[in-house]
Amino acid sequence: MPGTTLPPFPDDVPAHPLLIIDFELIKAGDPAEIGRLWEAATTIGFWYLKNHGADKEVNSMFDMGAETIGLPLEEKLKFEQGDSGQSCGYKKAGSNAVDASGTLDAAEFITISKDDALAFPRVVNMTYPPPTAAAIPTAVAPFVRKGLDVNYTVLRIFNERLGLPEGTLDKLHDPEEHSGSEARVVRTPPIPGKDAADKATLGSHTDFGSLSFLHNRLGGLQVLPPGHTEWSYVRPIPGHAVCNIGDALSVFSAGILRSNIHRVVPPPGIQADYERFSVVFFTRPGNSKVLRALVEDSPIIAEAAKNQPEKNFETGATAAEWFARRVKYQRINNRKGPETWAASRGTEHQPAVA
Ligand SMILES: O=C(O)CCC(=O)C(=O)O
Numbered sequence: 001m002p003g004t005t006l007p008p009f010p011d012d013v014p015a016h017p018l019l020i021i022d023f024e025l026i027k028a029g030d031p032a033e034i035g036r037l038w039e040a041a042t043t044i045g046f047w048y049l050k051n052h053g054a055d056k057e058v059n060s061m062f063d064m065g066a067e068t069i070g071l072p073l074e075e076k077l078k079f080e081q082g083d084s085g086q087s088c089g090y091k092k093a094g095s096n097a098v099d100a101s102g103t104l105d106a107a108e109f110i111t112i113s114k115d116d117a118l119a120f121p122r123v124v125n126m127t128y129p130p131p132t133a134a135a136i137p138t139a140v141a142p143f144v145r146k147g148l149d150v151n152y153t154v155l156r157i158f159n160e161r162l163g164l165p166e167g168t169l170d171k172l173h174d175p176e177e178h179s180g181s182e183a184r185v186v187r188t189p190p191i192p193g194k195d196a197a198d199k200a201t202l203g204s205h206t207d208f209g210s211l212s213f214l215h216n217r218l219g220g221l222q223v224l225p226p227g228h229t230e231w232s233y234v235r236p237i238p239g240h241a242v243c244n245i246g247d248a249l250s251v252f253s254a255g256i257l258r259s260n261i262h263r264v265v266p267p268p269g270i271q272a273d274y275e276r277f278s279v280v281f282f283t284r285p286g287n288s289k290v291l292r293a294l295v296e297d298s299p300i301i302a303e304a305a306k307n308q309p310e311k312n313f314e315t316g317a318t319a320a321e322w323f324a325r326r327v328k329y330q331r332i333n334n335r336k337g338p339e340t341w342a343a344s345r346g347t348e349h350q351p352a353v354a
């Protein structure tokens with residue numbers, strides 16, 4: 001937030017030690033660094049990324065988000081995402097469930113479709129609140145371009161490591177095809193009370209798409225590391241992004257790439273008194289691409305699928321359908337019962353999928 005000095009993440013709160021990957025090194029093809037990226041991607045599916053070169057764009061996104069979310073509610077509601085499964089637009093706090101019993105979330109979003117950002121001022125999906133629209137040329141589109149550069153660099157590395165023919169993951173994320181790729185600012189308010197610390201403000205989930213490029217200033221993000229039963233904080237490190245893998249890459253790779261469950265709770269300790277903003281860019285496959293393991297394209301993926309006969313990597317869904325289903329059934333207005341929550345789940349709660 002402009003003009004605000006945020007207190008540091010407390011030293012006495014344990015956090016999960018993610019690997020720190022140097023973007024300059026992986027972009028230059030450094031084999032050791034690429035090996036470390038692969039280790040992170042195939043174990044927890046989360047890593048820090050330094051030297052990503054997007055600090056300026058990220059700061060502009062934080063400013064745009066604070067300004068947009070600071071508008072009166074009735075102004076923001078004119079640009080609501082709605083209940084049909086569309087993700088871009090404004091999402092008010094309390095419009096999503098965070099669990100099967102229908103507990104409400106506390107997170108507010110402004111989400112800008114990559115296709116709207118790059119086509120601006122032409123409208124592909126929708127128009128945005130005035131402070132968002134005004135910032136598309138100066139903040140949102142530059143941030144989207146950085147996010148795409150980072151995520152395509154990582155996709156090309158995964159393509160090679162997975163033994164896929166050159167360009168396979170690029171084609172699945174064809175920049176010419178419309179997709180669910182989008183930039184988002186998330187705001188959660190301080191939650192008063194001692195019991196608040198373990199209350200999810202953004203419910204536990206796996207990400208819906210391929211890769212997420214996330215920027216945090218305050219704690220609150222937690223991961224459930226594989227084999228653990230307790231959530232662990234991810235400590236924000238200034239200038240470092242938190243990157244993670246989503247369901248689409250997990251399915252394409254027959255689970256070799258891990259889409260790990262995570263959530264947001266109020267920031268720990270002294271940070272709890274502050275409103276929390278985060279900025280993220282999600283890369284998702286082209287709308288028409290079917291989410292299924294790429295078994296015909298890679299013996300490595302074929303082998304992984306064969307070794308997990310209990311898992312069905314044929315989702316039968318396109319990326320657009322998978323994404324819309326997950327978004328739609330989180331919406332509290334669509335809730336009938338716990339089955340609605342189940343219908344919003346991805347690879348984290350459907351053992352049949354991955
Ligand atoms: O705000 C965060 O730290 C995480 C947000 C997140 O997980 C998401 O938007 O998918």
Ligand SMILES: [Fe+2]
Nearest residue numbers: 205206207262
């Ligand atoms: Fe997420």
